[in-house]
Amino acid sequence: MDSNLSSNIPVPIFELKNVNKQFGSFQSLININLQIQAGDRVALVGSSGAGKSTLINLLNGTLQPSEGEVWVLGRNLASLRPKSLRQVQQQIGTIYQQFHLVDNLRVIHNINAGHLGRWSFLKAAVSLIFPRDVETAARALKQVGMLEKLYQRTDRLSGGQQQRVAIARVLVQNPIAILADEPISSLDSERSREIIQLLRQLSQDSGKTLVTSLHAFEYAHTYYQRIIGLRQGRILFDAPAEAVSPAMVEALYRLKD
Amino acid sequence: MSIDPKQPSLLNWRTLWGLLFVAAVIWSLHLAGLFERDQVNVGGWTLVVRFLLAAFSPELSSEFLHLTLEATLQTLTYAVCGTFFSVLLGLVGGVLSSEVWWLSKGFQAYWLAVRAFLAIPRAIHELIWGLFLINIFGLDPLVAVLAIAIPFGAITAKVFAEILDETPRTSLLALLNSGVSPLNAFAYSLIPQAFPNLLSYTFYRFECSIRSAAVLGIIGAGGLGYQILLSLQSLRYEQMWTFLIALVLLSGATDFWSAMLRRQLGATSRLDLNVLNLSQRQKPLDQDHRLVSLSLFGVIVLLIFSFWYVKADFTKLWTPRTAQLLAGLIQDSFPPDISQLSQVLTLAAQTLAMSLLAITIAGIGGILLSFPAANNFLLPGGILDPGRNSHLGTAVLVFTRFFLLFTRAVPEPIWALIFLFVFFPGILPGAIALGIHNLGILGRLMAEVTENLDQRAARSLKALGATGSQVFLYGVLPCTLPRFVAYILYRWEVCIRATLIVGFVGAGGLGRLLTEQLSSFDYRGVIATLICFICLTFLVDLISATVRRTLR
Ligand SMILES: Nc1ncnc2c1ncn2[C@@H]1O[C@H](COP(=O)(O)OP(=O)(O)O)[C@@H](O)[C@H]1O
Numbered sequence: 001m002d003s004n005l006s007s008n009i010p011v012p013i014f015e016l017k018n019v020n021k022q023f024g025s026f027q028s029l030i031n032i033n034l035q036i037q038a039g040d041r042v043a044l045v046g047s048s049g050a051g052k053s054t055l056i057n058l059l060n061g062t063l064q065p066s067e068g069e070v071w072v073l074g075r076n077l078a079s080l081r082p083k084s085l086r087q088v089q090q091q092i093g094t095i096y097q098q099f100h101l102v103d104n105l106r107v108i109h110n111i112n113a114g115h116l117g118r119w120s121f122l123k124a125a126v127s128l129i130f131p132r133d134v135e136t137a138a139r140a141l142k143q144v145g146m147l148e149k150l151y152q153r154t155d156r157l158s159g160g161q162q163q164r165v166a167i168a169r170v171l172v173q174n175p176i177a178i179l180a181d182e183p184i185s186s187l188d189s190e191r192s193r194e195i196i197q198l199l200r201q202l203s204q205d206s207g208k209t210l211v212t213s214l215h216a217f218e219y220a221h222t223y224y225q226r227i228i229g230l231r232q233g234r235i236l237f238d239a240p241a242e243a244v245s246p247a248m249v250e251a252l253y254r255l256k257d
Numbered sequence: 258m259s260i261d262p263k264q265p266s267l268l269n270w271r272t273l274w275g276l277l278f279v280a281a282v283i284w285s286l287h288l289a290g291l292f293e294r295d296q297v298n299v300g301g302w303t304l305v306v307r308f309l310l311a312a313f314s315p316e317l318s319s320e321f322l323h324l325t326l327e328a329t330l331q332t333l334t335y336a337v338c339g340t341f342f343s344v345l346l347g348l349v350g351g352v353l354s355s356e357v358w359w360l361s362k363g364f365q366a367y368w369l370a371v372r373a374f375l376a377i378p379r380a381i382h383e384l385i386w387g388l389f390l391i392n393i394f395g396l397d398p399l400v401a402v403l404a405i406a407i408p409f410g411a412i413t414a415k416v417f418a419e420i421l422d423e424t425p426r427t428s429l430l431a432l433l434n435s436g437v438s439p440l441n442a443f444a445y446s447l448i449p450q451a452f453p454n455l456l457s458y459t460f461y462r463f464e465c466s467i468r469s470a471a472v473l474g475i476i477g478a479g480g481l482g483y484q485i486l487l488s489l490q491s492l493r494y495e496q497m498w499t500f501l502i503a504l505v506l507l508s509g510a511t512d513f514w515s516a517m518l519r520r521q522l523g524a525t526s527r528l529d530l531n532v533l534n535l536s537q538r539q540k541p542l543d544q545d546h547r548l549v550s551l552s553l554f555g556v557i558v559l560l561i562f563s564f565w566y567v568k569a570d571f572t573k574l575w576t577p578r579t580a581q582l583l584a585g586l587i588q589d590s591f592p593p594d595i596s597q598l599s600q601v602l603t604l605a606a607q608t609l610a611m612s613l614l615a616i617t618i619a620g621i622g623g624i625l626l627s628f629p630a631a632n633n634f635l636l637p638g639g640i641l642d643p644g645r646n647s648h649l650g651t652a653v654l655v656f657t658r659f660f661l662l663f664t665r666a667v668p669e670p671i672w673a674l675i676f677l678f679v680f681f682p683g684i685l686p687g688a689i690a691l692g693i694h695n696l697g698i699l700g701r702l703m704a705e706v707t708e709n710l711d712q713r714a715a716r717s718l719k720a721l722g723a724t725g726s727q728v729f730l731y732g733v734l735p736c737t738l739p740r741f742v743a744y745i746l747y748r749w750e751v752c753i754r755a756t757l758i759v760g761f762v763g764a765g766g767l768g769r770l771l772t773e774q775l776s777s778f779d780y781r782g783v784i785a786t787l788i789c790f791i792c793l794t795f796l797v798d799l800i801s802a803t804v805r806r807t808l809r
């Protein structure tokens with residue numbers, strides 16, 4: 001694969017080949033094929049239960065496909081040893097609907113968790129008592145507009161603030177690609193717009209690939225270049241944002257076939 | 258960046274208590290004589306080896322197994338009857354000492370008075386109650402039943418009152434406002450609402466009663482504890498192991514049943530029950546009503562059987578002779594004899610040191626073992642799933658759980674006797690015995706906390722490439738450790754009370770003095786020692802509550 005990296009054909013950041021994902025007898029994803037290139041800004045839309053979270057978790061390596069292959073940064077995740085898998089995962093930052101931060105820790109430690117893929121165990125342990133790399137964390141928090149909360153306990157923050165902390169963590173992690181799984185579904189509309197804009201700006205400024213799953217369609221249309229419509233585990237359409245017609249959207253959310 | 262928020266100082270309550278704790282442990286080790294005397298009796302090792310070897314050849318003749326079964330049933334029935342009465346007392350006392358009951362009657366602060374009154378029976382250990390009651394009733398099973406029922410009744414009352422006070426009051430108020438009498442209003446609103454928590458706590462109490470019933474054996478009340486003591490003292494280790502295995506099975510079966518039922522009821526974990534964190538209710542599993550109704554049926558059968566089997570002479574409770582003996586005993590006990598006060602105070606310091614060492618052993622050991630004992634940790638799909646060798650994870654889990662079960666099933670005084678093989682009498686063997694027993698209790702409770710942990714944060718750390726040990730450090734410890742510490746502090750309150758019972762078998766402290774005074778019928782001295790001991794327990798309660806409050 002090293003030869004792949006050095007050749008002129010760009011290696012996709014993510015590539016799914018004939019992927020199926022089954023939970024028990026339930027087919028959560030069916031025959032998924034897709035490629036996401038460096039710098040793409042992709043929205044993954046579909047109603048609840050369509051398989052968006054499953055897809056995101058396949059991309060960051062926390063789930064394994066039942067069939068097919070998941071390639072990330074030119075490497076087949078199934079063939080990697082734990083250590084190499086962690087190295088790939090270090091390059092993928094994920095943001096969740098329910099934030100998934102460690103409630104009892106101060107904001108600084110939740111942000112510093114973004115370093116964990118690079119830090120030694122000892123450094124990570126010491127940092128819990130004497131915080132390391134405070135400058136970097138402060139800069140990231142300032143970028144999301146919450147510098148004053150650096151030493152607050154995370155569970156004392158509101159939902160929108162916690163999502164900003166999660167984004168600051170990803171900034172510190174400095175990955176090649178950012179995955180966001182319904183990052184705004186737990187937030188009010190004002191907060192939602194801010195978070196979506198923030199994500200887009202971050203990916204634009206640094207050229208990071210951004211994959212965001214969204215329950216509702218409006219934001220996808222305005223803020224993303226490419227939209228993938230997911231329905232009952234299948235890709236219904238995969239098109240540039242301007243090519244998605246109202247009829248396609250209507251088909252995506254229709255209740256019965 | 259000049260506008261950075263200032264880093265909070267490291268000088269906070271947490272560091273302060275941490276330093277004090279280290280100082281207290283050093284002081285305790287000093288009192289235990291660790292820095293001066295030899296602690297280990299080298300000659301005892303041969304006995305230890307014999308004792309351990311006997312584990313592989315427990316006595317299994319049918320005659321002996323019959324005796325074991327009888328002893329097991331005796332312990333079980335003591336526990337069942339004791340729990341029954343303690344729940345009765347707990348319900349009455351709980352309602353009477355709840356704030357909400359007196360509010361509904363229109364009075365204000367009476368609940369405080371009832372609660373203060375209940376603190377006294379609670380502070381006195383079952384074993385002391387047992388020794389006291391033996392003087393009145395003689396060697397009757399009634400002693401064991403009451404010795405469990407009285408202190409456990411008071412504890413249950415306190416917990417029930419707190420459960421009732423924490424249960425939402427809107428429906429109660431609605432009934433009261435429509436003119437329903439307080440008792441009926443309680444029966445139709447608060448009690449049914451609080452029922453799952455009350456029931457869970459009752460089962461938890463039953464687990465404790467089994468252990469207590471075994472301990473009460475050592476004052477001659479019969480049952481497994483008594484048989485274990487006899488076989489230990491007569492060096493018949495093969496027989497002792499048979500009894501020990503029976504006790505582990507009985508205790509394990511009870512714990513398992515209780516845990517399963519509580520899960521079905523969707524009730525809080527043992528730990529949450531103890532620190533009354535009732536809001537942390539788990540979602541009930543897919544409710545299997547058969548298990549719950551089968552359990553209730555089982556309880557009724559067990560109750561009938563126990564009252565028939567225990568053969569306690571309940572009529573003794575209201576004979577004139579009982580009243581006479583009680584009056585005589587009280588007369589003999591007052592005024593308290595304070596001539597030995599300086600010795601009592603020295604021993605009180607030793608007792609405190611013993612409890613500190615014990616809780617240190619139990620706390621650290623419990624935390625370390627709780628993780629491998631949790632079913633979401635090393636197993637496939639767990640937080641620290643090693644990925645490759647899943648059998649290893651299962652083996653570690655089973656072994657740790659068994660170890661924890663064994664350590665908590667063996668009563669403290671038995672552990673103390675075993676450690677007295679190799680240690681010279683003093684507070685160290687007592688502390689180790691208490692520590693080992695409580696380690697088993699704490700380890701299991703803490704494993705439950707880890708099992709109920711919200712794993713999403715940990716998984717998100719895994720997703721960004723953190724190693725297993727880093728996930729543990731950032732995603733598991735910060736969530737569990739504060740609750741562990743709170744519970745260790747609570748358990749310390751239990752430990753200080755239990756120092757008495759290891760004192761009885763020759764470990765040091767106030768317990769040993771109390772034994773001497775009791776065997777020489779020096780009741781005025783007994784009262785003085787007891788008062789000092791109760792003050793000590795209140796002091797520990799106060800410290801524990803203060804630390805817990807400032808750490809919250
Ligand atoms: N761990 C799991 N076990 C069983 N079923 C699952 C699991 N995760 C997801 N599913 C099922 O897969 C389907 C897709 O889920 P998900 O990817 O979470 O959808 P979305 O994120 O689009 O709402 C759902 O029907 C869900 O019930």
Ligand SMILES: [Mg+2]
Nearest residue numbers: 052053054182
């Ligand atoms: Mg989802």
